[in-house]
Amino acid sequence: MDTAEIRRRFVAHFERAGHTPVPSASLLLDDPNLLFVNAGMVPFKPYFLGQETPPYDRATSIQKCVRTPDIEDVGKTTRHGTFFEMCGNFSFGDYFKERAIELAWDLVTKSVADGGWGFPEDKLYPSVYEDDPEAVELWKKITGLPDDRIARLGKAENYWSMGVPGPGGPCSEILIDRGSAYGADGDFSAEDRYLEFWNLVFMQDELSAVRSKTDFDISGSLPKKNIDTGMGLERVAFMTQGVENMYEIDVMFPVIERAMELTGRRYGAGGAQGHEDDVRFRVVADHVRSAMMLIGDGVTPGNEGRGYVLRRLLRRAVRSVRLLGYEDPALPELMPVSRDKMGETYTELHRDWDRIAQVAFAEEDAFRKTLQAGTQIFDLAARDVKSGGGTLLSGPQAFALHDTYGFPIDLTLEMASEAGLSVDQDGFRSLMLEQRERAKADARAKKGQHADTSVYRGILDAHGPTTWLAYETLETESSALALLSGGAPTPALTAGQVGELVLDRTPFYAESGGQVADAGTITFDGGSLEVLDVQRPVRGLVVHQVRVLDGEFVPGSPLHARVDPDWRTGARQAHSGTHVVHAALREVLGPTALQSGSYNRPGYLRLDFGWTSGLSPEQLHDLEQVSNQALRADLPVGWQYMTLSEAKDWGAIALFGETYDNTQVRVVEIGGPWSRELCGGTHVDHSSQIGTIVLTGESSVGSGNRRIEALTGVEGFAYLARERDVVAQLTGLLKTQPDDLVGRVGDLVEKLKSAEKEIEKVRxxxxxxxxxxxxxxxxxxxxxxxxxxxxxxxxxxxxxxxxxxxxxxxxxxxxxxxxxxxxxxxxxxxxxxxxxxxxxxxxxxxxxxxxxxxxxxxxxxxxxxxxxxxxxxxxxxxxxxxxxxxxxxxxxxx
Structure with a gap:
């Protein structure tokens, strides 16, 4: 059964059972705790945390995921891959343990002819949390399995939490026995023997004081019990396709086959060398696919965060092909093979291929130069070791090659052997361990900053969502629903104090989509508040950060909220200007020049986009000219709401890493199809109202990423006026006309250079x-x-x-x-x-x-x-x- 059919049967099974199919979210979500989506439940986390109300009681999805802690183990086991697809079914306070077990067991054991996967029941073993007798009885009741076929496991294996206070619960897994060749009978710790492929989480407990994965307090039961399951698509695929591991399934093995053609080596050849080669082939298959999917979702190579992970994947793939004996550019040969297989499901890979290929191939070219430079550094280090009579390349030297020059340790070991040297691998590993521990400490610190939104959620539950009127008006008569200081309720604020104010209705735009929050004032009888910032800590609730300008503010009296009209005008000009520059960029450079981030405030815009080289003066001139022609054309600006799929069919651009509602999105268009983007910002009514767009800078913000900066409106005209004044002063000093200024300055520069040469001769x-x-x-x-x-x-x-x-x-x-x-x-x-x-x-x-x-x-x-x-x-x-x-x-x- 091919992977596409496994996927189809999964969704159809749960759709028949009343689940709403939810498309995969991007691998990039706005979550401070995660680099990438690493589990199928991540997009539903706000529902499980109680931060948002789910629009359905039951859902099913097949979610793209990336996990990176075990990159070094990829290819060595059947269990470790970086990119994978997690099939899941979810219940939000609807069905619980019994129905979840029934649905999973039915799909797994139902015959292929009846739409199931046809797994033999005598090979299946459910596992349960050792302190969950209810689950044991349900498994026996539903499956008819005897008690000794149900494995009891501890917290480390069969209790789930997010590592922070919040929901948790026991798990049940479905394991398949692969036979005695993979481990001892009854040894459920031998994961190759009893392979887990489906995990059912019974989310029933409220956790507090979470100290570790196995050390926490259960403070009570959740008001609503939820189901969160995860089934590994690749694991089911390799078991149903009769192959040994995930790297050999139908969507991955073609890459290995192409790598064999390029290198002349054979996968599965046996022996020590064959084993090393097999690991490298698997690394290539996994990393090529993973890198392609990350680039597809908007990641570009860099030196930190997501960009560093992508760079590492690409470089490990290129390195592995090189160690297999192929030294020419490999990604142009391998990545199209992965595209053709994964593109059967993710059609956007074909649509965005030019951009994906440009990013990946440029990174390989850069790494090939790094390899060349690293080889020179290695040669110097080897020469120093030999000249001192030594035979050992030190751990710090090997680590510097790896960490500073991006030189892979495997390549260092290979070259050291060729030079008659050995490498202090223990010293290298010690330094790598220190680096990993620092990274883990950083991750733990970041995880500890998980925002506690319970106070905001309580306000939302008590009063309902804020009536948000930013699109309709700049002023409202409002009432205070809550006043906070330091994250806790407070009865009053005095002059100079800063706090957070929640109104029943507001005209203020809350920061989102790259647009800063509105500025303005909120007045009350006897005083006024300055609005410093506006945010949405939970969906539906608008929170204003305010400073008391005068008087003492006590909630209760009528309020008048007013946005600064000049601020809003400037913000609208800048945000619409960002859309115009983005459209002009694609017109000048081509459709692969897509926005990867933006920031705009009144009079200023900044737009980041994926591109591998700096823009020429001619391209910048064309970009500015196309942008201002759009302003002169007075293009109409409009917006309408539609479903996400309708928006994509309409040609609207969805920005990478943004989270969009699956039911309704807002599409802003300027000049019809010329610019169509999903956007929740405030905009002008006609492009001419932007005033002007003046490019002020173009720079690199990391490998494969460029940044455009520009001024709009009054700020843009002021910038041009300052330049005009400078030109006027220079023409006056040099007694020439503006058109002759460049030539006149050029002549002076040449004369100055000539004079400096003469002075140098004399000196x-x-x-x-x-x-x-x-x-x-x-x-x-x-x-x-x-x-x-x-x-x-x-x-x-x-x-x-x-x-x-x-x-x-x-x-x-x-x-x-x-x-x-x-x-x-x-x-x-x-x-x-x-x-x-x-x-x-x-x-x-x-x-x-x-x-x-x-x-x-x-x-x-x-x-x-x-x-x-x-x-x-x-x-x-x-x-x-x-x-x-x-x-x-x-x-x-x-």
């Missing part, structure tokens, strides 16, 4: 002229002609030139040594030059520089004939020159 001439005088005035120190000279105003290059010239002018055949110390802007430059005769007397230029370096606050070195150094303490130059005489006297006297 060098003067410097060299002094060389003869210095040589003639050389001091005899124990038979050595010595020049120790201070050259104030001379930098490193001049000091070297002077020292070498003076040495060349000393009497031929006589020992001679020259030390020149220069200083410019507090920076000291030292050069020593010694002739052959002086070296034969034991005088070394390197020794002289090393001796005087500490006196001038620096160090240096070089060869016996010429050496140089630097420092930061010019106050001791004379002392250093005196030391030169002492050192030469000592050496020559010996």
């Amino acid at each position: 060098v001439g003067q410097l060299l002229a002094a060389a003869g005088q210095l040589a003639a005035a050389a001091q005899d120190v124990n038979g050595v002609q010595v020049v120790a000279h201070r050259a104030d105003g001379a930098g490193g290059g001049d000091v070297r030139t002077l020292a070498l010239d003076v040495r060349g002018r000393l009497p031929a055949g006589q020992p001679g040594a020259v030390v020149v110390i220069g200083a410019v802007d507090g920076k000291v430059a030292v050069v020593a030059a010694v002739n052959d005769e002086a070296r034969s007397r034991g005088i070394s230029a390197n020794g002289l520089v090393r001796a005087i370096g500490p006196l001038v606050g620096g160090k240096g070195g070089g060869k016996d004939d010429v050496a140089q150094g630097g420092g930061t303490d010019a106050s001791r130059i004379d002392e250093a020159l005196a030391l030169v005489i002492t050192e030469i006297a000592r050496a020559a006297g010996a």
